[in-house]
Amino acid sequence: MIIQQLAKEFQIKVSQVESTIQLIDDGNTIPFIARYRKEMTGGLSDVILRDLHQRLQYLRNLEERKQEVLKLIDEQGKLTEELEKEILSAQVLQKVEDLYRPFKQKKSTRASKAKEKGLEPLAVFLLEQEMQERDIEGYAKSFLNEEKGVSTVEEALAGAMDIIAEQVSDNPLFREEIRNLTLKEGSILSEAVNTEEKTVFEMYYEYSEPISKIPNHRILALNRGEKEKKLKVKLHAPSEEILFKLKKNVINNPNAQSAPFIERSIEDAYKRLIAPSIEREIRNILSERAEKEAVQVFAKNTEKLLMSPPVINARVMGIDPSFRTGCKITVLDETGKLLEYTTIYPNPPQNEFKKSKAVIKSLINKYNIDVVAIGNGTASRETEHFISETITEIDSKVHFTIVSEAGASVYSASKLATEEYPDLDVTTRGSLSIGRRLQDPLAELVKIDPKHIGVGQYQHDVNQSMLDEALTNVVEDCVNRVGVDLNTASPSLLKYISGINASIAKNIVQYREEKGKFKKRTELKKVPKLGEKAFEQCAGFLRVTDGENALDATAVHPESYEAAEQLMSLLGVEKESLRKGGNKMIEEKIMAFSEEVPESPVLEPKTIKNLQELSQIKQAVIQKQKPLTKKEKIHYNLKKIASELDIGLPTLEDMVKEFIKPGRDSREEMPQVVFRSDVLKFEDLKIDMELNGTVRNVVDFGAFVDIGVKNDGLIHISEISERYIKHPTDILSVGDIVRVKIIDIDIERGRVSLSMKNLSNEVQK
Numbered sequence: 001m002i003i004q005q006l007a008k009e010f011q012i013k014v015s016q017v018e019s020t021i022q023l024i025d026d027g028n029t030i031p032f033i034a035r036y037r038k039e040m041t042g043g044l045s046d047v048i049l050r051d052l053h054q055r056l057q058y059l060r061n062l063e064e065r066k067q068e069v070l071k072l073i074d075e076q077g078k079l080t081e082e083l084e085k086e087i088l089s090a091q092v093l094q095k096v097e098d099l100y101r102p103f104k105q106k107k108s109t110r111a112s113k114a115k116e117k118g119l120e121p122l123a124v125f126l127l128e129q130e131m132q133e134r135d136i137e138g139y140a141k142s143f144l145n146e147e148k149g150v151s152t153v154e155e156a157l158a159g160a161m162d163i164i165a166e167q168v169s170d171n172p173l174f175r176e177e178i179r180n181l182t183l184k185e186g187s188i189l190s191e192a193v194n195t196e197e198k199t200v201f202e203m204y205y206e207y208s209e210p211i212s213k214i215p216n217h218r219i220l221a222l223n224r225g226e227k228e229k230k231l232k233v234k235l236h237a238p239s240e241e242i243l244f245k246l247k248k249n250v251i252n253n254p255n256a257q258s259a260p261f262i263e264r265s266i267e268d269a270y271k272r273l274i275a276p277s278i279e280r281e282i283r284n285i286l287s288e289r290a291e292k293e294a295v296q297v298f299a300k301n302t303e304k305l306l307m308s309p310p311v312i313n314a315r316v317m318g319i320d321p322s323f324r325t326g327c328k329i330t331v332l333d334e335t336g337k338l339l340e341y342t343t344i345y346p347n348p349p350q351n352e353f354k355k356s357k358a359v360i361k362s363l364i365n366k367y368n369i370d371v372v373a374i375g376n377g378t379a380s381r382e383t384e385h386f387i388s389e390t391i392t393e394i395d396s397k398v399h400f401t402i403v404s405e406a407g408a409s410v411y412s413a414s415k416l417a418t419e420e421y422p423d424l425d426v427t428t429r430g431s432l433s434i435g436r437r438l439q440d441p442l443a444e445l446v447k448i449d450p451k452h453i454g455v456g457q458y459q460h461d462v463n464q465s466m467l468d469e470a471l472t473n474v475v476e477d478c479v480n481r482v483g484v485d486l487n488t489a490s491p492s493l494l495k496y497i498s499g500i501n502a503s504i505a506k507n508i509v510q511y512r513e514e515k516g517k518f519k520k521r522t523e524l525k526k527v528p529k530l531g532e533k534a535f536e537q538c539a540g541f542l543r544v545t546d547g548e549n550a551l552d553a554t555a556v557h558p559e560s561y562e563a564a565e566q567l568m569s570l571l572g573v574e575k576e577s578l579r580k581g582g583n584k585m586i587e588e589k590i591m592a593f594s595e596e597v598p599e600s601p602v603l604e605p606k607t608i609k610n611l612q613e614l615s616q617i618k619q620a621v622i623q624k625q626k627p628l629t630k631k632e633k634i635h636y637n638l639k640k641i642a643s644e645l646d647i648g649l650p651t652l653e654d655m656v657k658e659f660i661k662p663g664r665d666s667r668e669e670m671p672q673v674v675f676r677s678d679v680l681k682f683e684d685l686k687i688d689m690e691l692n693g694t695v696r697n698v699v700d701f702g703a704f705v706d707i708g709v710k711n712d713g714l715i716h717i718s719e720i721s722e723r724y725i726k727h728p729t730d731i732l733s734v735g736d737i738v739r740v741k742i743i744d745i746d747i748e749r750g751r752v753s754l755s756m757k758n759l760s761n762e763v764q765k
Helices: 002-010 014-025 030-036 046-075 081-089 093-103 110-116 120-128 136-141 153-170 172-185 216-227 239-250 259-306 353-367 380-391 408-412 415-420 426-439 441-445 464-482 502-515 521-526 532-541 558-571 575-580 586-591 611-625 630-645 649-660
Strands: 187-192 206-210 231-236 316-320 327-332 338-344 371-375 399-403 690-699 702-706 713-716 737-746 751-755
Touching (some): 002 046, 030 046, 030 464, 046 093, 110 120, 120 136, 120 153, 120 259, 153 172, 216 231, 327 353, 338 426, 408 415, 415 426, 426 441, 521 532, 558 649, 586 630, 586 649, 630 649
Parallel strands (some): 713 751
Antiparallel strands (some): 316 327, 327 338, 702 713, 737 751
8 A cells, every 4th residue: 555655656666666665674774775776776866765765654654543543443432434444545644633533532621521411412412403392491401410510501501512512623524624724715914022122023013924825934934933922923714614614514404493502512613622723733734834845945955065066186275254353274285184273363453464464475375275265254255355355466376265154163162173173272173174164065064963054044943853854864865975985084974874873983983093094895894883784885885995906996886896897807997997097988898899789670560550650660760770879879788788797787887987987976066166366345236237156045035145245145036037936946056156137235234136037047056
């Protein structure tokens, strides 16, 4: 049942779902399955595998809850075949809970107290709506009982109506219809707690929007305003329509003497029981939806930031800018080793401009600096202006760039930073982190809790466990997609590798420190707590660049070494070529592997209906007989090689890619870092000016773009494209280089509004 449902939802084969579930249940990680079990999954990506795994967990939890509910109802002796069928066919957890509601053991309620007083038969009598001639008040007198607390007819009828109200409230069909109607036609309203107080929530002080249209970022804003006690938020439901439908469903004889009592019961049920409950449910539905999208956007932005390309073989000067406390400077060599650090004071209040210039020039000349990385925090633009002016006065070709310092202060004050650099103060560690983020963003950013990287919105308002899980998955996928050097990777990086936890990561580093560099991957099996299963999961993602076996420097998994060596032998590829940057001639060798041409399709006259179809088939044959393209012939020959070596085609294709470029870095395909040697002032900006910028953050309502002035400009979602887009992430990602036009400048607030419309804009991703 679950397998068929997943296959339908993800539009994949049942066999793919079965294999994926089996792999997950056997303890394989998503990165391992995505990279090394493509034959079994049909090549499903890590993104689809994550979504499938998440959906699988939900459906399994749903099935577990169904069985639990069936058991609880059956124990009460109230489980019918029809109810069982309804529960088992429920597609969502809310439906199961609605069906279980009438049977749920509640705390003491007005209805339960009325039942204890023996008033249930009176409620049944009222609901029958048939006894028009019978005196209701007279019948109600028979239920008077001083000992049970029923002293008057009014009390008896009130208790009976409480029972009816609860029955109406517990009806799953009614609740589902009311929920859907409120979602479709209701509104969400907010007002200020104190209209005189100036807050960031002022636009919501007198606010209303249809529930069906409110965007997720506004839901999160309302939630935050309510949490901070600045706003009162409530739902407005189509109450009249709801009550009309309830009365129509419950009252089958409007002329019955009991009809007015039932009508009052329904009104009470909706106002006292259903409406507050449905409001809570809908607020939860809206919040969960908004939080889910916020987490997805945050995760996507984080992925793009983590996958920023490293600046290789560059000597970097990192600057953590500041005013009063000065700019912390660190100088790093090509490997990220700290060479020197100091502090300068080019900004107010000290304004030691000349002295600071001399220090920067001296360091640049002394260490042959290639790039200056400036943090984007306080005094960033002032420091950028200072650096821009300084490097124009020297002969060396030096560039600068702005680096996000989000989370740098968190890292620099962390236990990890203290262990890494016990002799450095907190601010110097921050400067060091900024410089290293440029050299290798992934290796540096994994040291920080992902939610402190700061590329999202309302990250502190969403479900934290959901956010942590999503971001951990993103970091894990990124680290494994890139792979790490086993002999240089830090514990912070290693712990995200498939099959490795924080404890094993520390053991790997400790083993490396005690025994020296790893000479081969199989040596990992000697690391404490790293067993056969962990080795299987992690080996392919860990590289040994100068080891005994050249294949250890590639993404080829040890389980495929024998096939890889057979392939090299078959194609005449030298194994040592893997140490020398690969073999660019492999495609030609594959082309030459077989001169055969795939057979043309055989014409079967009985399948041809008319001359036109015959002509079309002949044309198809002619097309087929044309020489194969290079890509087609490589694919055809690879299929023959895969068959000859008895390995899967996806595994073979991955091997070939590794032979062409061993240990290739997928980050090379990402937008490169933009380096500059000059600076733009806010005063230089003009309406209609066109600029290139770097996307720094993507949120529900647009994207923030660094155009080289103090504050990032905003492209509102309506200005991203001429066509309608559902979300900015449909087009933009963190790190994209975009062409923008200035459409508004707010000098007082230092804000710039941008547009991408009507520009020849091919986003560089």
